[in-house]
Amino acid sequence: MAKLVALLVALVAAAGSSSCAAWELSIRMPTARAVEEAAARLDDEIRDAAAPLIHALRPLVGSAGELGRRAGVPCDSWRLAVEAYNKRDWKTVPASCEGYVGHYMLGGHYRRDSRVVVDEAVAYAEGLELAGNGREVWVFDIDETSLSNLPYYAEHGFGTEPFNATSFNAYVMEGSAVALPETRRLFRKLVSLGVKPVFLTGRSEDQRAITSANLRRQGYSGWEKLLLKPIGFKGTAIGFKSGERRKLQDAGYVIVGNIGDQWSDILGAPEGARTFKLPDPMYYIG
Amino acid sequence: MAKLVALLVALVAAAGSSSCAAWELSIRMPTARAVEEAAARLDDEIRDAAAPLIHALRPLVGSAGELGRRAGVPCDSWRLAVEAYNKRDWKTVPASCEGYVGHYMLGGHYRRDSRVVVDEAVAYAEGLELAGNGREVWVFDIDETSLSNLPYYAEHGFGTEPFNATSFNAYVMEGSAVALPETRRLFRKLVSLGVKPVFLTGRSEDQRAITSANLRRQGYSGWEKLLLKPIGFKGTAIGFKSGERRKLQDAGYVIVGNIGDQWSDILGAPEGARTFKLPDPMYYIG
Incomplete structure (x- = not known):
């Protein structure tokens, strides 16, 4: 605790004595390496506490503060509006x-x-009364749900840069995306309960092999299906995904759950008996 | 700005020297009066900045902190889960x-x-191409959307106490709820654009007169309809509200928008061409 208070005081002192520009720089460009180094120094509790603290300090030390109403959109309210599906069809995170x-x-x-x-x-899932006939499935989106592309987005402005399909697909083909540990925990729990995971992704069919390899490398195994978008598919994400869920249902599967980071993973009948929206403030897919 | 940094340093100093118990007390029990007094002392900008700051400090000065994972649910994540419809069927705000x-x-x-x-x-709304035939309506929920019952909930634990229909209805019959200024701004904008507001509320028919009076007193006027729940209605909020929207549509109205603080205000066909979910971390209506 003393360590935490000392950290806080040090941050305040730094805010009071150093220039705002230095803060801006260190805050705006957190490289993956810098974060790893910081993480190694700080234990889990301190890391959790420090992040919101820095944001609380921002409006205090900035000239106007990105959280202030006068300096454009308040970023926390913007994020909430994204998560509650009030903000739609946005192209990039506000700069x-x-x-x-x-x-x-x-x-x-x-x-x-x-x-x-x-x-x-x-x-x-634990409260479900399962028929246990092997027909019960749970739909998982992949990007920012099962696998995290944060290493890519950290190098591309965290969503502030317009989406670049060429560079993103090159990144996907490296197969280096990391598991989202919480989702992997759900995945494994479902497998242990006898609910079969089905991956349903906007990635295209030509990315099947690398996607499958990436998922296995990150500790996913035992899925029932990996459904990718056909090459040249024209249509919306909602159209594609709800259509695939319909096919699953028509094939005799019962979709007991559905999890994704985009509302387009979730909306469109049949949605699944229960849906879960993971956070994603970096991009929007309609 | 210097004032803000001074405030921050004072808070840190207090955190370092005084007991944690004192913090707990003053933070956990913010009476309306204490908040008013604080608000009077602080200007708008400082008030905005101070509230998140206090929460950032909590995990630092508390023995475990309500935001810490070890001390139960992290409240900001709980609120996000409520707003994104991940948390459902909850009875009370975690104590x-x-x-x-x-x-x-x-x-x-x-x-x-x-x-x-x-x-x-x-x-x-400003981007809508309106037919201008007087059939375009926007559905407004009332409680925590058009009118705020915060004065009531502030005296009842901000949603931590189980809902008490008797005391809440007594409060409603006072007609003293206050307008939510943002919603009133939308209401007036729509009227000026020629879109007719329709109130659709879970309040019951015997509360029509006081509800209408309360709305007028708070600056609402020019609504097309005020739809209340029939006495003795059995059924869900989603069932009642989607049924009433269906009737509006069948009567030739076009629902161009729909705003509420509960997902049950929004879900259930016909939803309206576009829906908006206002925040409400105090209660859940299924």
């Missing part, structure tokens, strides 16, 4: 929110928010 | 989140989150 989103994703906040969603999903 | 929800509602955070939602709704 002034790059630092906020970066800290949200790399600090403990994103992980904590995801944990609460998955805790809810696990409690729901 | 450990009373202080958090109180500060959220009474500080600048709730207002700021509501403002972003309404800004989005206004932008959508």
Whole structure:
């Protein structure tokens, strides 16, 4: 505790004595390496506590503060509007929110928010009365649900840069995305309960091999299906995904759950008996 | 700005020297009076900044902190799960989140989150190509959407106490609920655009006169309809509200928008062309 208070005092002192620009720089550009180094120094509790603290300090030390109403959109309210599906069809994260989103994703906040969603999903799954006939499935989205592309987005402005399909697909083909640990926990719980996971992704059919390899490498195994978008598919994400869920149902599967980071993973009949929306303040897929 | 940094340093100093128990007491039990007094002392900007700051400090100075994972649910993640419809069918706000929800509602955070939602709704409304035939309507929920019952909930634990229909209805019959200024702004904008507001509420028919009076007193006028629940109605909120929207549609109205604080205000066909979910961490109506 004394360590935490000391950290806080040091941060305040730094805010009081150093220039705002230095803060801006260190906050806006948290490289993956810098975060790893910081993480190694700080234990889990301190890391969780430090991230919101930095954001609380931002409006205090900034000239106007990205959280202030006068300096454009308040980033926390913007993020809430995204998660509650009030904000739709947006192309990029507001430029002034790059630092906020970066800290949200790399600090403990994103992980904590995801944990609460998955805790809810696990409690729901454990409460299910399963027929146990092998027809019960749970639909998992892949990007920002089962696998995290944070290493890519951290190098591309955390969603503030327009989406670049060429560079993103090159990244996908590396097969280096990391598991979202909370989702993997849900996945394994479902397998142990006898509910079969089905991956349903906007990735295209030519990315099947690398996607499958990436998933296995990150500890996923035992899925029932891996459904990818046909090459040249024209249509919306909602259209594609609800159509695939319909086919699953028509084939005799019962979709007991459905989890994704986009509302387009969730909306469109049949949705599944219960849906879960993981946080994603980095991009929007309609 | 110097004032803000001074405030921060004072808070840190207090955290370092005084007992944690004192913090717990003053944070967990924010009476309306204490908040008013604090608000009077602080200008708008400081109030906005101070509320999240206090929450950032909590995990640092508390023995475990209500935001820490070891001390039960992290309240900010719980709130996000509520707003994104991941948390459902809950009866009361977790007891450990009373202080958090109180500060959220009474500080600048709730207002700021509501403002972003309404800004989005206004932008959508301004972009509509209206037929101008007088058949275009926008559905407004009442409680925690058009009128705020915060004075009641502030005296009843901000949702941590089980709902008490008797005392709540007695409060409703006072007709003293206050307008949510952001929603009233949307309401007036729509009237000026020629879109007719329709109130659709879970309040019952015997509360028509007082509800109408309360709305007028709070600056609402020019609504097309005020639809209340029939006495003795059995059924869910979703069933009642989607049924009433269906009747509107069958009567030739076009529902261009729909705004409420509960997912049960929004879900269930016909939803309306576009829906907006205002924040409400105090209660859940299924």
